[in-house]
Amino acid sequence: MADSKALTTREADFSAWYNDLIQRAQLADYSPVRGCMVIRPNGYAIWEQMQRALDDMFKATGHQNAYFPLFIPQSFLAREAEHVEGFAPETAVVTHGGGKELEEPLVVRPTSETIIYAMFAKWIQSWRDLPVLMNQWCNVVRWEMRTRLFLRTTEFLWQEGHTAHATEPEAQAETLEILGIYRRFMEEWMAMPVLTGLKTESEKFAGALKTYSCEALMQDNKALQAGTSHHLGQNFAKAFEVQFQTKEGGLDYVWSTSWGVSTRMIGGLIMTHGDDRGMVCPPRLAQWQVVVIPIWRSDEEQAVTCEAARTLVAELSAAGIRATADTRDGIKPGAKYFEWEARGAPLRLELGPRDLAAGTAMMARRTGGKEPIPMDGIAARLRDELDAMQQALLDAAIARREANSLRGPKSKEEFIAFLEGDGGFVYAGFCGDPLVEAEIKAATKATIRCIPDEEFRSAEQPTTCIWTGRPATVEAVWAKAY
């Protein structure tokens, strides 16, 4: 990688391409601790952009940030039966502190429901205290058997929202509102189209009543679950005695939700837009939307073009465009082009003596195309280019997903052939039997990604189960998944 100048191509080995790209773009690196990753500045900058956008959306819908501790008493996890069953096998446990064995071991949070509900129980007494709309940005640890940078690491960064409501419909509405926010973020910021829908019983969060998810299709036609929103019912409220006095004077358990997205989204970003030259970062999430590269021959030209580049950067920054100038000496312009392309910078402006004389800059798009543009009114022009690129990336990703989706296979054989071939999303009838779901998974390696929300459903709804021929209760979407 440091040596071979070209990345492994996606076609040759998608998995190797993904790993190469992350190294080349300096997004992350392997840590001395197995399964953990170091997020490098280029990668962390993307996470910060993501955080900012999502945090604004959460705040705009009345949520507040808080912070709960990393350590959770082991007994807390055990209070909700399904929850403990789901998470116990993958927790890290601290048994010693200050050189002594602890009286009760502490679990490093795999998610924070338990400690949060323990606190909610103290804070919530009356219907007047509701709803509680809370979020936290933090790290969590899940002891995974097999890890991949960004997609699945032992420790990862995420946000987890936790809300408590007086009624079931309010909790349901919250669950869906967040799902909508996630979807909007993924489409409008990441330019990554997602299918939203309900998870089946076997795929839902341990302890939830219902789980909804955002499912994206990667370039290798595997699905990525990019975000989840859970309606927890009164399960945790009952386990942690989160009760409140109702308006009518009675006593009831709160209805709650939880929801999260993680640094996994960065993996989704890579596998949605990346190409054989490297990362392609949608403008709205790019650390640097425009990179100015001065070009010179003599010392005098160097001084002039670098100065012009800095002036241009200042002008663009003033116009709200994230721009930087790469004035490094001793590296030829071509080398800089390759480097910034690998990092996914949306636009590059080459600024040399010829351009300065002509009052233009040579603009190159990361998505292809290079042309001179006038310096006059350049900020407005670049703003338009960035907006157009943002939209074009989304359009292309939607087109790719649709080209790799199969609706209404005529037979079980066609269904299997699709999944065993190039793959992608396949929409088909399902009888709702968990045993059938498991059988399909065993036979095809594909899982039900979700039971799609209304707008994603096929115009013609299937009437029979693709596997058993029995009457279909729903239309489901299958795919092999990360």
Add this chain to the structure above:
RNA sequence: CGGGGCGUGGCGCAGUCCGGUAGCGCGUCCGCUUUGGGAGCGGAAGGCCCCGGGUUCGAAUCCCGGCGCCCCGACCA
């Protein structure tokens, strides 16, 4: 946890079969020339050859035992 691959200067690798005092490319540092798509020449630094035992006059190489990482599966955001 099963299957496969691999641990050798910062990175990628050769050398291992057949033991003989460690090499190549890239990167790094210095100098000069360069700079519109990955620069050239000259010089330099940098290595408990994953760890521990054993065999041998001698081990990167052979034997035994560990550890770690990557990839592919089973389980999971």
